[in-house]
Amino acid sequence: MDDINSKLSQLYDNELNQDQLDDVLKNLNSNLQLQKKYTSYGLISDMLSSSPAEKVTFVDFAKKVLSNRLVGNGLTAAATIFLTVLFLYDPEANRLAESSEQSRQIRDAVASEEAAIISNNVMQNEIRHLISLDNNYQPMSSIDLSPVGYNQIKGSPDTFQKGKKKVRIRITNNQSGLNEIRFFDYGHTTVYLYPLDDKIVSVSGDLSQDEVEKIIKVLIN
Amino acid sequence: MNEGSKNESDIIKKIQNGDNSAYNVMILKYQNRIYSTLLGFLKSPQDAEDLMQQAFVKGWQNINKFRGESSFYTWIYRIAINLAKNHLKKSSVVNSSKNISSEQNEIEFSVDLNPLHELEREQLKFRLKSFIAKLPESLRTAFLMREEEGKSYEEISRATDCPIGTVRSRIFRAREEILNFFEDEIRNG
DSSP: OHHHHHHHHHHHTTOOOHHHHHHHHHHHHHOHHHHHHHHHHHHHHHHHHOOGGGOSSHHHHHHHHHTTTTTTTSGGGOHHHHHHHHHHHOTTSOOGGGOHHHHHHHHHHHHSHHHHHIIIIITHHHHHHHHHHHHHOOOOTTOOOGGGTOEEETTEEEEEEETTEEEEEEEEEOOSOOOSOEEEEETTEEEEEEEETTEEEEEEESOOHHHHHHHHHHHHO | OOOOOHHHHHHHHHHHTTOHHHHHHHHHHHHHHHHHHHHHHHOOHHHHHHHHHHHHHHHHHTGGGOOSSSOHHHHHHHHHHHHHHHHHHHHHHHOGGGOOOHHHHHHHHHHOOOHHHHHHHHHHHHHHHHHHHTSOHHHHHHHHHHHTTOOOHHHHHHHHTOOHHHHHHHHHHHHHHHHHHHHHHHHTO
16 A cells, blocks of 8 residues: 555656556546545645635635545536536435426536536546436336345335435446446535446445445345 | 656646546646635635636646646646636626726735634644654655755755655655644644
């Protein structure tokens, strides 16, 4: 582990050899802790170099970064993506047709130029998958998450509950070609996309990656 | 500082060849600095965060126009500043009672600070620098030559008469120590 951390420090300093770069980038993009560390390197540099006029609420932002909410997959912070994701995944959110204000916001967001750019270019596979997900998911009636403490909610077959915590799970065909785990943050909701063979398992809720992986293991078994 | 191009030119090539994950690395590295800069202009954390995101999206959209004539940071910084200026212009149109130019806004922002946050920031910065000052001399020297003077590992190696591997190790160890300290400070408020 020290080796990858050391290489991360070299990457930050632009001192990696080209033959090491791919390996480090791969590790960095798949490991939340490394992403957090890399962001923190930037935070420290920023702290050492800043002038007073540039930092009004720096401490608040630092807290936010270090609590992981802004780390994620970088561009996933784009508001339009989050709005779309919130609608599609938030177990607490109303359905589109049931909330006129949310409906308007979602329509505007999805139709916006920024959303088009992002969906076409930045993370095309993931976004395409997210946007199509609402219509293409498979029924979840046969899934038993009781080994990890979640019970299916009656009348909402894709939603499971453990105490106050809710999680929404959907399985779709992997038509987008997604081949690595992706996650998106929106407030307290995180959406994970897990490619499994020709399927994608989408898990959303206020969950850590460890919790999601336990759920995925149950699904696999 | 940290704006060298050895790795970054390789990363930029990857991005220009369509590797989105490589762009993510650039965002992770520079988002704090861009955010801080925007916050200085806009004073609104929400606006700064939104424009930071827009700047990186715009940067991605135009990455093929990046020729490496400046560092990536300088390039994305300019994008962010232009977005901030446009944002301020729009704001000044909406708020006709404050019909002032973005240039005037910049000047006003630089003197109109929130004293509480500024005090917190300065205190944190002071504690951070105090901590760095207490690091073992070999770690501190290597780290500061890199961070504050922007020297390459090779330059530090020559200046300190140490093998590059030692320089690499010292900078890494210094970062680990500082990161632990920094996270404790932030966590404990």
